[in-house]
Amino acid sequence: MIEEFIHGFAEDHFTLPLLSSLATGLLIGLERELRGKPAGLRTHTLVCFAATLLTLTAAHQADWIVTLLPETQLVTDPVRMAHGILTGIGFLGAGVIFREGPSVHGLTTAASLWITAALGIVYGVGMYWLAVAGTLATLIVLMLLRIGFALLPVRTEVRLRVVTEAGGVFDAPAMRTILKSEGLGERAISQSFNREAGILELTTSTYCRGSEQIDSLASALARAPGIQSYAIMPTDDPLAGSPARG
Structure with a gap:
């Protein structure tokens, strides 16, 4: 059983997306952690990893241990899992948004949680280059654009x-x-x-x-x-x- 587990984990269609999602969550979470945001390194890493894990589970429903009735078949629909993940992240994002006087804080962190979950889903379906491009674009928005805005006159x-x-x-x-x-x-x-x-x-x-x-x-x-x-x-x-x- 242990050998089967190690062999299954070593297969590319599991190892690569899981490790990639961990790296993406760490990168985005590190930026939020360094800025002292309520959802930081651990939160973003877990969100991205969980999204990939659930997407892989939904994509391999044929491997589930289920008992089917005679003359029935298992119909898979991984898209439902993606909908459920993003809906759940919406509740998590609402927890980091708060109002202080006339100002609203946490919107960027909530958006980063949402895009992190989306990237985890993309890794789970095997679209690695799209996920890498999305990760780079997210980091550019969170880091480089802020530096650019700092050089502009603030209104x-x-x-x-x-x-x-x-x-x-x-x-x-x-x-x-x-x-x-x-x-x-x-x-x-x-x-x-x-x-x-x-x-x-x-x-x-x-x-x-x-x-x-x-x-x-x-x-x-x-x-x-x-x-x-x-x-x-x-x-x-x-x-x-x-x-x-x-």
Whole structure:
């Protein structure tokens, strides 16, 4: 029995896809691990290996030990296994996505888990060159494109909230003037009036070119007369720190 097991594992149609899926999971997982993501080396390796293992199992259903009724036959459909794998990975990916204030984190890690499972399936059906090409493309997207984006001017969407005295010197036109002086555009400015407290709350969103422009906007708001408080909150920059407040 042991000899049969070793001989079966040594066959190319099992060994090559399993080892290849392990290598792919390690490479993608290492990139996520080095970036401190919740799903890292072990998770991606297990996902890719499990996807290949299940795909191989489905592809060799003729080797299953089953008892068939007379005049019946075993009909195989490996595609169902692929559907089940990718559906299950969807639940796993949902576990690494979380919301922190206005920002959503974990989308890239969830996508990397999904593509890792897909690559495991491709290895399982024996399309090795396609799987290798997919692995290289995934690593390029995760690593090289991030380096390229780091060299480009960063535009961070920020949400601006200003609290001022109702009927005071600072109003929506004054906010537009400050945004224009800082070289920023704005969307529609929402206005919320509280009669009992006597305050007017102005909210809008705009795009800033990096933290320097955010700091400049914060300084301009701090100097403006009539402002009781303000908050500048980045909404789409996962590397951003705490919102600027005044």
